[in-house]
Amino acid sequence: MILAHNLGFPRMGDKRELKWALENYWKGQLSQEELIKVGQDLQNLHWQRQKNAGLDLIPVGDFSWYDHVLDMSVLLGVIPPRFGHPGGGVDLDTYFRMARGRSVHGTEAAACEMTKWFNTNYHYIVPEFQDHQDFSISSNMLFEKVVAAQKLDVPVKPVILGPLSFLWLGKAKGEDFDKFSLLDKLLPVYGQVLERLKSQGVEWVQIDEPILVLDLPNDWKTGFEKAYAQLANSGLKILLATYFGALGDNTQLACRLPTEGLHIDLTSAPAQITKVLDELPAYKVLSVGIVDGRNIWRNDLEANLKTLEYIKERLGDRLWVAPSCSLLHSPADLGLEFKLDGELKSWLAFATQKTKEVATLKRALTEGKQTVAHDLQASTAAQQSRRQSTRTHQAKVRERVAGVNDKLTQRQSSYADRAKAQKEALNLPPYPTTTIGSFPQTANIRKARQEFKKNIISEAEYDMHMKEEIKKAIVEQEKYGLDVLVHGEAERNDMVEYFGEQLDGFAFTQYGWVQSYGSRCVKPPIIYGDIARPNPMTVDWIKYAQSLTSKWVKGMLTGPVTILQWSFVRDDQPRADTCLQIALAIRDEVVDLEKAGIKVIQIDEPAFREGLPLRKADWNEYLDWAVRCFQISAAGVEDSTQIHTHMCYSEFNDIIASIAAMDADVITIETSRSDGELLQAFATFNYPNEVGPGVYDIHSPNVPTSEQIVSLMRKAARYVPSERLWVNPDCGLKTRGWEEVEAALCTMVEAAKTLRT
Ligand code: GLN
Numbered sequence: 001m002i003l004a005h006n007l008g009f010p011r012m013g014d015k016r017e018l019k020w021a022l023e024n025y026w027k028g029q030l031s032q033e034e035l036i037k038v039g040q041d042l043q044n045l046h047w048q049r050q051k052n053a054g055l056d057l058i059p060v061g062d063f064s065w066y067d068h069v070l071d072m073s074v075l076l077g078v079i080p081p082r083f084g085h086p087g088g089g090v091d092l093d094t095y096f097r098m099a100r101g102r103s104v105h106g107t108e109a110a111a112c113e114m115t116k117w118f119n120t121n122y123h124y125i126v127p128e129f130q131d132h133q134d135f136s137i138s139s140n141m142l143f144e145k146v147v148a149a150q151k152l153d154v155p156v157k158p159v160i161l162g163p164l165s166f167l168w169l170g171k172a173k174g175e176d177f178d179k180f181s182l183l184d185k186l187l188p189v190y191g192q193v194l195e196r197l198k199s200q201g202v203e204w205v206q207i208d209e210p211i212l213v214l215d216l217p218n219d220w221k222t223g224f225e226k227a228y229a230q231l232a233n234s235g236l237k238i239l240l241a242t243y244f245g246a247l248g249d250n251t252q253l254a255c256r257l258p259t260e261g262l263h264i265d266l267t268s269a270p271a272q273i274t275k276v277l278d279e280l281p282a283y284k285v286l287s288v289g290i291v292d293g294r295n296i297w298r299n300d301l302e303a304n305l306k307t308l309e310y311i312k313e314r315l316g317d318r319l320w321v322a323p324s325c326s327l328l329h330s331p332a333d334l335g336l337e338f339k340l341d342g343e344l345k346s347w348l349a350f351a352t353q354k355t356k357e358v359a360t361l362k363r364a365l366t367e368g369k370q371t372v373a374h375d376l377q378a379s380t381a382a383q384q385s386r387r388q389s390t391r392t393h394q395a396k397v398r399e400r401v402a403g404v405n406d407k408l409t410q411r412q413s414s415y416a417d418r419a420k421a422q423k424e425a426l427n428l429p430p431y432p433t434t435t436i437g438s439f440p441q442t443a444n445i446r447k448a449r450q451e452f453k454k455n456i457i458s459e460a461e462y463d464m465h466m467k468e469e470i471k472k473a474i475v476e477q478e479k480y481g482l483d484v485l486v487h488g489e490a491e492r493n494d495m496v497e498y499f500g501e502q503l504d505g506f507a508f509t510q511y512g513w514v515q516s517y518g519s520r521c522v523k524p525p526i527i528y529g530d531i532a533r534p535n536p537m538t539v540d541w542i543k544y545a546q547s548l549t550s551k552w553v554k555g556m557l558t559g560p561v562t563i564l565q566w567s568f569v570r571d572d573q574p575r576a577d578t579c580l581q582i583a584l585a586i587r588d589e590v591v592d593l594e595k596a597g598i599k600v601i602q603i604d605e606p607a608f609r610e611g612l613p614l615r616k617a618d619w620n621e622y623l624d625w626a627v628r629c630f631q632i633s634a635a636g637v638e639d640s641t642q643i644h645t646h647m648c649y650s651e652f653n654d655i656i657a658s659i660a661a662m663d664a665d666v667i668t669i670e671t672s673r674s675d676g677e678l679l680q681a682f683a684t685f686n687y688p689n690e691v692g693p694g695v696y697d698i699h700s701p702n703v704p705t706s707e708q709i710v711s712l713m714r715k716a717a718r719y720v721p722s723e724r725l726w727v728n729p730d731c732g733l734k735t736r737g738w739e740e741v742e743a744a745l746c747t748m749v750e751a752a753k754t755l756r757t
């Protein structure tokens with residue numbers, strides 16, 4: 001039978017109810033009972049909604065109090081010893097302690113590490129494996145959810161993360177050992193989990209193995225065969241779910257594993273269907289992920305149907321229809337958006353709408369198109385309006401993009417010549433000191449912004465407030481003795497939203513939240529149309545800051561790749577094309593800043609690395625256009641104008657050539673936590689330009705000592721010649737308090753003075 005199903009629903013609730021409940025619970029303002037009720041109500045609502053949409057199988061276990069990988073860790077009993085868990089069932093507080101730090105005795109215990117879930121902006125809690133790690137079922141959460149769903153007559157399909165992906169995403173701690181060696185011990189416990197589900201009357205279970213879209217070592221591939229041969233005995237029907245990319249060289253492996261079904265992502269990798277159809281055994285169900293689970297565009301149902309009809313011809317009833325991946329990565333419900341205009345709204349679909357799209361497609365396949373004629377027409381009309389709208393296509397932008405050539409990517413002279421010109425123009429001391437851009441976003445600043453938004457204060461009043469903040473930042477920096485100052489970014493709520501709001505082609509939602517980690521959500525802007533910059537965006541603020549001081553003030557911009565990466569991006573043209581449009585807009589801003597007398601300009605690219613494709617073979621294509629876009633944004637200025645960029649992470653080894661190709665005069669990076677080690681990459685590659693290794697860990701309330709900073713910088717000088725070194729924090733100071741900032745920056749300046757002598 002052709003079925004419609006879903007891989008996962010967003011957890012937070014339409015208005016982030018889970019977020020508020022969690023945070024109140026952590027503050028002690030909500031009892032555990034009340035928290036659990038909020039969670040249960042949300043799950044019920046989401047199940048009901050998916051059922052009403054017409055789904056035949058509904059995920060259970062996709063809901064999580066914090067993170068679904070953490071759920072697996074507690075289900076399987078993977079609790080790091082520092083949390084003091086006495087063994088047995090893991091309670092909710094232990095679960096939260098793992099995510100947020102603190103042991104059962106109330107003492108500090110480092111929180112488990114958190115890292116990005118594949119190429120999404122969701123962060124999961126990294127499982128930690130000890131050398132002699134044992135596994136045992138240590139939580140009933142999953143089984144209780146199954147009971148709750150069954151009570152409501154929900155057609156239950158439990159979702160768990162598969163054993164190979166679970167191990168892959170974890171980390172071996174302590175003794176150096178290969179985490180893969182734990183597979184043998186892990187499998188029996190997975191077997192027990194399936195047995196329990198079976199005894200609960202479950203028919204289908206979804207086992208996610210997203211690592212099947214990655215480049216896998218051979219032993220891991222063999223591990224898949226072994227694992228699923230063993231799990232095949234459970235008596236449950238297993239739907240093996242893959243997403244975020246093509247199975248590629250793992251196609252045969254995935255198709256031949258002894259599971260009753262396979263889910264593939266046809267949104268991110270439409271071309272893989274041919275190969276999968278050729279390899280799929282005749283007994284197996286293919287779940288086709290055709291509604292994009294990671295974006296917000298309404299599907300072109302007629303086009304989808306063409307694809308599905310073709311697959312149906314090959315598979316008949318063995319076809320299921322689904323979103324490409326869990327809807328965790330899309331906002332909950334478009335119905336709540338009252339500020340978007342009707343036209344734009346008609347182009348969009350959030351999670352709730354996407355489940356309906358899936359059900360509509362299934363109905364068209366099983367009962368005929370005429371039964372859903374209305375939905376199909378509405379979908380087609382939306383596609384048409386989007387294609388023809390003048391809002392998506394601006395002739396001027398198109399013309400300009402067509403005229404882009406290599407010349408636009410190059411500065412006038414090589415770095416060596418520019419460095420000379422900049423030295424003369426800027427007259428900075430050796431080991432110049434600077435910061436990354438933001439200063440503390442105080443309660444005062446947030447209050448002014450709120451009041452401005454609510455029309456309590458006028459724009460002029462708001463601007464006055466912001467100018468006062470900028471003045472304060474300048475006065476403080478002069479007091480500390482920094483060499484290159486910043487304006488402090490008080491006027492920016494968010495480094496992407498701030499620019500998006502001033503660019504054509506961007507839209508903003510009221511409730512378009514997506515979980516980032518735990519209770520934290522982000523609300524990415526929507527890039528729906530051609531991007532143009534009608535007016536300068538930052539020039540007045542920076543000019544004002546510069547007017548207050550005789551030191552150089554650094555202009556502060558967000559780079560094109562980061563703006564792209566942290567938005568929902570239009571899907572009617574390649575991402576590279578959209579990025580190029582942003583790059584041209586930023587280029588204009590850079591040139592305008594220069595014209596206004598600003599001689600140092602920073603173009604932040606903290607999201608540059610996260611755009612890397614999952615497969616190494618695809619890296620170059622991405623890096624080529626990403627580097628080119630950055631270059632285009634930066635290259636419009638004179639030699640004597642100094643371009644900085646900033647990236648706040650510490651993995652550069654594998655992309656250092658591209659970082660160098662960006663050709664920023666100065667790059668500031670996060671290093672304080674890696675003890676300067678990562679500079680090795682810069683040394684080995686012989687990185688040619690200037691580097692500012694972060695010497696102040698802004699994620700910690702600790703203030704470094706001058707000795708620590710001097711020692712870090714001396715270490716850095718072993719890798720990068722001291723004439724090319726800057727002294728700066730790891731990242732922006734937005735989340736810190738003024739007191740710590742003052743102490744840390746004064747120490748930094750003192751350390752720079754020591755270094756100079
Ligand atoms: N200029 C930004 C700031 O200082 C950079 C933020 C970031 O790297 N994420 O806040």
Ligand code: ZN
Pocket residue numbers: 436606646647648730731732
């Ligand atoms: Zn940063």
